[in-house]
Amino acid sequence: MAKACVRIGGFVRRAGLKDVKAFVEGKNGAVNVHGEEQAALDDAAHEVCVKELIQGGRCAWIASEESEDIVTANVDGRIAVVFDPLDGSSNIECGVGVGTIFGLVDVGAESSPEHVYARPGRDMSTVGYVLYGASMVLVLSFMSEDAHGGVCAFTYDADRDAFVLTKRDIRIPESGNVYSVNQANYKKWDDATRAYIDECASSKSLRYIGSMVADVHRTLLYGGTFHYPACSSNAQGKLRAVYECFPMAAIIERAGGLAISGANDSVLSFVPSTAHSRMPFHCGSARDIERLDEILSSEVRAG
Numbered sequence: 334m335a336k337a338c339v340r341i342g343g344f345v346r347r348a349g350l351k352d353v354k355a356f357v358e359g360k361n362g363a364v365n366v367h368g369e370e371q372a373a374l375d376d377a378a379h380e381v382c383v384k385e386l387i388q389g390g391r392c393a394w395i396a397s398e399e400s401e402d403i404v405t406a407n408v409d410g411r412i413a414v415v416f417d418p419l420d421g422s423s424n425i426e427c428g429v430g431v432g433t434i435f436g437l438v439d440v441g442a443e444s445s446p447e448h449v450y451a452r453p454g455r456d457m458s459t460v461g462y463v464l465y466g467a468s469m470v471l472v473l474s475f476m477s478e479d480a481h482g483g484v485c486a487f488t489y490d491a492d493r494d495a496f497v498l499t500k501r502d503i504r505i506p507e508s509g510n511v512y513s514v515n516q517a518n519y520k521k522w523d524d525a526t527r528a529y530i531d532e533c534a535s536s537k538s539l540r541y542i543g544s545m546v547a548d549v550h551r552t553l554l555y556g557g558t559f560h561y562p563a564c565s566s567n568a569q570g571k572l573r574a575v576y577e578c579f580p581m582a583a584i585i586e587r588a589g590g591l592a593i594s595g596a597n598d599s600v601l602s603f604v605p606s607t608a609h610s611r612m613p614f615h616c617g618s619a620r621d622i623e624r625l626d627e628i629l630s631s632e633v634r635a636g
């Protein structure tokens with residue numbers, strides 16, 4: 334995945350150049366309007382990840398945001414890899430940080446496609462993301478209890494063509510002064526969500542980039558919360574459980590934070606019904622998410 338992300342970083346840096354579609358497809362001179370160019374980047378990022386995983390030989394199944402079906406990789410593989418190859422790609426044209434989100438699941442021998450997604454998020458053995466921002470940063474965590482290092486960050490050094498360890502055992506602050514949500518959806522949320530966001534708005538700053546990897550990375554380093562709640566237009570929320578919410582929730586919780594989908598509902602306990610199931614998503618500093626859970630639970634009791 335790291336090797337694939339280095340190539341994807343190359344695509345992102347060239348976005349907007351007239352030859353970007355040609356560049357990603359190895360042809361010359363193709364010029365595209367924005368929509369086609371973005372779709373070309375999404376597809377190219379997906380293809381690069383699939384190719385690397387097949388070449389690696391250990392991956393049996395792939396679940397990708399860019400493929401409706403589960404991709405068969407290697408018949409004797411024992412792991413499955415899930416990814417959103419280029420999350421937030423609609424932001425590329427204005428230079429906002431976008432990312433690749435991924436997770437690994439040990440499926441063992443004789444596995445089948447549903448073993449990839451029909452399981453709780455806490456089954457993920459390794460989770461990570463790459464943020465294509467001012468620098469290219471890989472954040473990674475091995476989830477087994479005895480794994481050392483917690484959440485680590487690596488910065489890509491082009492001179493060495495390698496990701497270099499820059500932060501070890503990242504810990505999210507217990508609480509933060511920033512909340513991150515698309516406030517435009519305020520009227521579509523339920524009362525409890527509005528009550529919590531009102532409380533945040535009275536004492537914190539709102540920062541919302543609209544690119545999950547960038548918003549969660551800031552939350553991980555500076556503290557606070559990131560939310561994509563259920564709303565009247567997205568009853569299950571917008572974000573995908575398997576390849577967006579699970580890896581991000583696992584990283585935040587490994588760093589000492591919390592991630593919930595509702596009152597007393599841990600994100601990592603959810604069992605999706607499809608590879609593309611959506612779920613409401615709240616993550617961030619433990620004290621801030623505990624306060625949200627308290628408000629959501631009181632509404633449930635009152636309800």
Ligand code: P6P
Nearest residue numbers: 420421422423515543544545546
């Ligand atoms: P909205 C990007 O399209 C994305 O999937 C996430 O990266 C981001 O957090 C979210 O959607 C933004 O959605 O509805 O606020 O524009």
